[in-house]
Amino acid sequence: MKLTGAQIVWEVLKREGVEVVFGYPGGANLPIYDAMLDYPVHHVLVRHEQGAAHMADAYARVSGKVGVAMATSGPGATNLTTGIATAMMDSSPTVFITGQVVSRFIGFDAFQETDVTGITLPITKHNYLVTRVEDVGPALREAFYIARSGRPGPVLVDIAKDAQQNSTEWQYDPAPLKLRGYRPQRHPLCRQVEQALELIAQARKPLILAGQGVLLSNAMRELQEFAERAQIPVAMTLLGIGGFPASHPLNLGMMGMHGEAWVNQSIQEADLLLAFGMRFDDRVTGNLKTYAPNARKIHIDIDPAEINKNVRVDVGIVGDLRETLQTMLEHLPRLDHSVWLEHIQEMKGESAVRDIQYLPPDGHLYAAHVIHDLWRFTGGDAIITTDVGQHQMWAAQYYRVDQPFQWITSGGLGTMGFGLPAAIGAKFARPEAEVWAIVGDGGFQMTAAELSTAAQEGIKVNVAVINNGYLGMVRQWQEFFYERRYAATPMRSPDFVKLAEAHGLTGLRVERREDVQAALETARASDGTVVIDFRVEQEDSVYPMVPAGADLHNMIRRPVRTAIVETGEDEL
Amino acid sequence: MTMERKMAHTLVVLVEDKPGVLNRVASLFRRRAFNIESLTVGHTEQPGLSRMTIVVEGDDFAIERLTAYLYKLVNVVQVEDLTHTQSVVRDLALIKVQAPPESRTQIMQVVDVFRGRVVDVTNQSLIVELTGDVEKIDGFVEVLRPFGIIEMVRTGVVAMERGSTPLYVPLNGNGQAHPHPETISEN
């Protein structure tokens, strides 16, 4: 059949099962937009291309399918880049389709020409510049395949306008793709699995470090079976949250810079670390020289380049985590580590009282209150997206996630502005779910224009603005490390209630703990998107904290005071 | 085992012959903070494959990292470190040297000893072509220097392992990637 390049774009998307795309039109992708009207796909018109990228990213993380965003050439494409880099750092399977100027103008600084493949080279898993209509189909098919296989990531396809307009004979070829230089290794090698099992048999203080790989490879069941059978406790990275139920007795909690003290202490004392689909980011290791000094290390990752990158390991296994755990489970015996587990419990007892659950009961509203109450109110079942900053860390600490694909946050890049668009993307992935974006007053304003997108789409997401009047996390660093010199961190915000109302949405303000519950109920009862402006304590800090580059066990602890969370049924 | 000694490594990188591949490889070196000492690209016996020979300084660990990063590039088909192998390594130099009549004979003798070739002659100068390994050319340049080198260019090395086995064996379609050095199977 003879099709235009623009039609081929939608044909491939249809074959790939794409139901929703997020994007923004312009001169260089007009043919693609024009052809779209003939295809049964839902297009979400964003207010800024960064929003489209985050929506596609979050859509992918929640649904497990490839997320798609599109933009025009030049400024459209450059606006996508923050979102592409975010998806890259967090291994999110995404395809970005950009329009490019007519091919004979490429290289002549034409109107709205930007070297998009050049700009996105280091922030994509792979990218394509397509200048001939014959290459549109093959490039897009490869893009989907590369985006979702191996270690997932963003792939960008930049299509010249004439390649969209010209026609060619084209037929979808369902045969599996074979790329000469790209063959992800899914099956682990036996010898390394054996070595790993040997180390496990010798260990007395083993600890699993569960990363996002657990979710990306759908290894939740295998991980749980593994941890239970071998009685090995599990610590999670920020992106690993949801891969292992928070309520599971073997779950220690989050590790790293704002990980709970007993978790980091356990890592430092462990004699074996089993790193499952995580990458020893500097935010989880602290000073590498003193990191887990007594531990041998087993590292399982689909990306060979992660093995021995930050931490030298004793056994490195390249493979799909789920397949690897399945192989290991065939041989893994029941083990007992009760002495070690009791020891961790003792450490937990001491630090739990201090760092996480306790804040002064001085009548103020704390972010921790809000998030704790939100957790109880939603029964822990909401999809939570966050922005970046203190509220993100508090959300990780206080919103206890039991289910996979329910916790969506920008980890690797730490992109402010992620929260609201991510919530919209998540809602499209799971329309029936209750979605809450927990955002700071700073980050919210970076992409608040997407409220308008939510309003136009008539979808319901809930935005909890943790409004402390500061760029809180930076203010915290200034408090701790720059003698409280608050350079450029106090921030004046618009009236968020009115902002919501200006969009035809519901806005609420909460200033006292007593009013949190009622506001949450109002939010749930309302039809459309709701913004709640939580006016929280302004100079609160996230504890504990490992200063950047410090030893993992040298944490700044919360000064001992009294409880924030009342005892009894309110116990976490 | 790894030796923590920095030395020049000669990597052969087979890449798909597609636009932008050189940029991808070069960009990777820059982004991951590796310094390229020399880089050459050319066609191979395999249609659609180009062969880069890259000389880079680093210890064995760094080279192992670099190899893993290179494999992350979708267009990179194979990476081999020929440093610790029996290999033929060749660099080619063109050297324009001052050669007035009084020193000309002497220069010609040096060229002869090194098995170079004179490829251009004027009253006052010669262009000499020399092929050889890096040390040989370094040595030649040192000997010529006192005569007055006007201009010089070197291609950077190309390298090939000795013996009859080919570097590239097309995969038999079992879907397995070229293994990372750490993961080479023994089963």
Ligand SMILES: Cc1ncc(C[n+]2csc(CCOP(=O)(O)OP(=O)(O)O)c2C)c(N)n1
């Ligand atoms: C795009 C971007 N710019 C700057 C930063 C640096 N940064 C990290 S956290 C933070 C403060 C965020 O403030 P806010 O959104 O109010 O959240 P809070 O920390 O107060 O919860 C900043 C500026 C960033 N992560 N992303």
